[in-house]
Amino acid sequence: MTSLSTEEAPRRFLESDRAHVLLVRVIRIAFPHDTLPVSAYERTADSLLNLAVQTNRMTLAVANGLDSLGSLPQGDFLGLPDDEAFAHLKSIERTEFFTFVRGNTVLTLYNLPEVWAALGYEGASVEKGGYLTRGFDDLNWLPDPRVEEYSGELTRVEQGPLPYPVKASRRTEADEVTL
Amino acid sequence: MTAFDHDDEVVVIVGSGAGGGTLAHELTTRGIRVVLIEAGAHIRLEEHVNDEWEAFGQMAWTDPRTTSGSWRIARDFPNLPAWLVKAVGGTTTHWAGATPRFLEHELRARSTYGSIEGATLLDWPLTLAELAPYYDRAEIALGSSHRHGRPAMAANNNYKVLANGAARVGYNFYATGPYGTNSEPYDGRPGTIQDGFNFQGDRSGAKWSTLVREIPRAEATGNLDLRPDCQVVQITHDARGRADAVIYLDADDNLHRQRARVVAVAGNSIETPRLLLLSASSRFPDGLANSSGHVGRHYMRHTTGSVYAQFEHPVHQYRGETMAGIIADEARHDPDRGFAGGYYLETLALGPAFLAAFAEPGSWGPDFTSILDGYVNTAGLWIVGEDMPQETNRVTLNGTVTDAHGLPVANVHFDDHPNDVAMREHGYGQAELLYDAVGSTSAHRTPPYPSTHNLGTSRMSAKPEDGVTNAFGRAHDVPNLFVSDGSVFTTGGAANPTLTIVALAMRQADHIVDLFSRHEL
Ligand SMILES: Cc1cc2nc3c(=O)[nH]c(=O)nc-3n(C[C@H](O)[C@H](O)[C@H](O)COP(=O)(O)OP(=O)(O)OC[C@H]3O[C@@H](n4cnc5c(N)ncnc54)[C@H](O)[C@@H]3O)c2cc1C
Numbered sequence: 001m002t003s004l005s006t007e008e009a010p011r012r013f014l015e016s017d018r019a020h021v022l023l024v025r026v027i028r029i030a031f032p033h034d035t036l037p038v039s040a041y042e043r044t045a046d047s048l049l050n051l052a053v054q055t056n057r058m059t060l061a062v063a064n065g066l067d068s069l070g071s072l073p074q075g076d077f078l079g080l081p082d083d084e085a086f087a088h089l090k091s092i093e094r095t096e097f098f099t100f101v102r103g104n105t106v107l108t109l110y111n112l113p114e115v116w117a118a119l120g121y122e123g124a125s126v127e128k129g130g131y132l133t134r135g136f137d138d139l140n141w142l143p144d145p146r147v148e149e150y151s152g153e154l155t156r157v158e159q160g161p162l163p164y165p166v167k168a169s170r171r172t173e174a175d176e177v178t179l
Numbered sequence: 180m181t182a183f184d185h186d187d188e189v190v191v192i193v194g195s196g197a198g199g200g201t202l203a204h205e206l207t208t209r210g211i212r213v214v215l216i217e218a219g220a221h222i223r224l225e226e227h228v229n230d231e232w233e234a235f236g237q238m239a240w241t242d243p244r245t246t247s248g249s250w251r252i253a254r255d256f257p258n259l260p261a262w263l264v265k266a267v268g269g270t271t272t273h274w275a276g277a278t279p280r281f282l283e284h285e286l287r288a289r290s291t292y293g294s295i296e297g298a299t300l301l302d303w304p305l306t307l308a309e310l311a312p313y314y315d316r317a318e319i320a321l322g323s324s325h326r327h328g329r330p331a332m333a334a335n336n337n338y339k340v341l342a343n344g345a346a347r348v349g350y351n352f353y354a355t356g357p358y359g360t361n362s363e364p365y366d367g368r369p370g371t372i373q374d375g376f377n378f379q380g381d382r383s384g385a386k387w388s389t390l391v392r393e394i395p396r397a398e399a400t401g402n403l404d405l406r407p408d409c410q411v412v413q414i415t416h417d418a419r420g421r422a423d424a425v426i427y428l429d430a431d432d433n434l435h436r437q438r439a440r441v442v443a444v445a446g447n448s449i450e451t452p453r454l455l456l457l458s459a460s461s462r463f464p465d466g467l468a469n470s471s472g473h474v475g476r477h478y479m480r481h482t483t484g485s486v487y488a489q490f491e492h493p494v495h496q497y498r499g500e501t502m503a504g505i506i507a508d509e510a511r512h513d514p515d516r517g518f519a520g521g522y523y524l525e526t527l528a529l530g531p532a533f534l535a536a537f538a539e540p541g542s543w544g545p546d547f548t549s550i551l552d553g554y555v556n557t558a559g560l561w562i563v564g565e566d567m568p569q570e571t572n573r574v575t576l577n578g579t580v581t582d583a584h585g586l587p588v589a590n591v592h593f594d595d596h597p598n599d600v601a602m603r604e605h606g607y608g609q610a611e612l613l614y615d616a617v618g619s620t621s622a623h624r625t626p627p628y629p630s631t632h633n634l635g636t637s638r639m640s641a642k643p644e645d646g647v648t649n650a651f652g653r654a655h656d657v658p659n660l661f662v663s664d665g666s667v668f669t670t671g672g673a674a675n676p677t678l679t680i681v682a683l684a685m686r687q688a689d690h691i692v693d694l695f696s697r698h699e700l
Binding site (some may be wrong): 024028030031032033034035068086088090093102105106107109110111115116119120121122124125126127129130131132135136137138139141142143144145146147149150152154156157158159160161162164165167168169 | 227230231232271282283284291325331332333334335336338339340342343346349351352353354355356371372373374375376382383411412425476490492493494495497498499508511513530531532533535536541543544548551552554577579605607608609612616617657681686
């Protein structure tokens, strides 16, 4: 059984459909969202492959990383159930290949306007007059709070404990902190 | 456009941000000729973009820097220790606007907190009473809401969650400010349109920055020669040890020399010590103004962290003024909490692009994607508190890595002090209680971002052996050399630093004018 990359130079492998399909699956398993269109993952894979071929180092790392997904002991990565595919990525998360995919997916996938739309983010607003009349204060499941500074009888404490009750998280014990 | 000659004896200011832009404005409006040299470009309002990465790429200082130490930044963002801007207006173009003042005891941290192991605490050579009139002037310049008749900022959705949570856990001292963006038209600039892009350049002009206020006004005097795209790489001195010129690179990498009667450095707390160290000479072998050895040391970045909490209902945190929400109850010195000093809790919002990059760097898988899936229903806040100055938290010149000009880059070394860790943990805990009180279904603790507050690397001290400058930011070693940015902070306090940087620059300007009139400079 010969894999593509032994027959083709790594750079040509990265330009193949097989590399693209493998990378899309890696990204979908690593960054699973029910709401995102498949096209967002495909565009991300395209940009990562374009980025990888810019340098020999990343060409080698990514081509090798993707190619080896074809001949896992469990079979082809494309055929694995999602949980096994995830477990495999976990086992290679420190590799240069996976670090490249993770880091650049974070920068690319979440910078796509179609992903923003799917997540409910509205993006640039200045051209539309901001959110002044488009819901910057439309939250209605809580009462409208005070916007002015406190003007009651208490004075602000600058040193020492508060003279009014405040719910407090666990105090850090003295032996955990050197003062 | 005013242009002075390279041989004119002018005041040279390095850097046009909060400190340098303010100083240039104060001096030029009083008839003093200033050459303001800025490494970044002059980007106009209409060029600003509502896009997180694009705005970052357009304006941030992305020239290489290196990191070391146990802080997580050294692992996650090894070449991006800080989020700073390289452009006319400096980081005030990307600042949000929170403008609390220092508390009285925060200027006396050593006396108040006592001796803390590993910390190099020192009292400021300055009291709050001396600073107070300048705080007033700074608040008026920035147009801080809730101050001097400026109205409160309206509540956006993220603030509604913060403030209701605050009230339910028992906090009292919360409000939508003080905040240096116009809630209504003021000072010739419009009121906010709540566009939500406050960590980016502001197209509307509602947000204060030296780009929209101090620099155009200084230019209008005819006393300002602004030189963008020029990076100062050395300060030279005469035989008496007085600064006499700066050497700078223009956009085409040509070196120029500008004569100076006074040099004021305001490159922010990483580039300022780098420039002083690059200016070492046979007379100042360890760097200019560094006979004490304190240049670059005691680097502070505030103890920070964020909490992003999800709810069953929409929040749309990204709409409206990002940081117009401040809780002050924890900004007090109360060692019963297990640490010295205090912290504020402030609203903070990121778009999905930055949330993905910063919420949990290095993370992936369903735990990570659930943070993004709940985006619309997420509220966010930021913890910002005093961190301990330490001798070894330090900016140095990297011996091997150089920038595009072939000059050694700054290395930023940072280790958290146990006090910083205890404070951050406390802040995370309080933030979770606060959001829990208004029904959060989950909360995520986000580690500190690349530092937006950079302080302390040329600190003020009463005694020359304890620091780099005196109470006016004047170098102990070089009488006509000033430091005019947050590097001079003796300790960090809990307050976001810009208001204090502006107040100190105004005070320094008065002092320089006074020294000139008495022919002592
Ligand atoms: C996202 C973000 C949000 C913030 N929000 C707040 C807030 O709400 N409240 C608050 O108080 N603060 C806030 N800050 C911090 C605030 O921006 C800084 O405190 C302030 O801008 C620092 O002023 P400065 O004069 O020290 O330096 P800067 O404003 O950084 O200006 C330094 C300038 O010097 C230039 N320079 C450096 N070296 C050289 C050289 N060798 N030659 C020529 N030019 C040089 C740089 O290019 C830069 O333009 C925020 C910062 C960020 C990034």
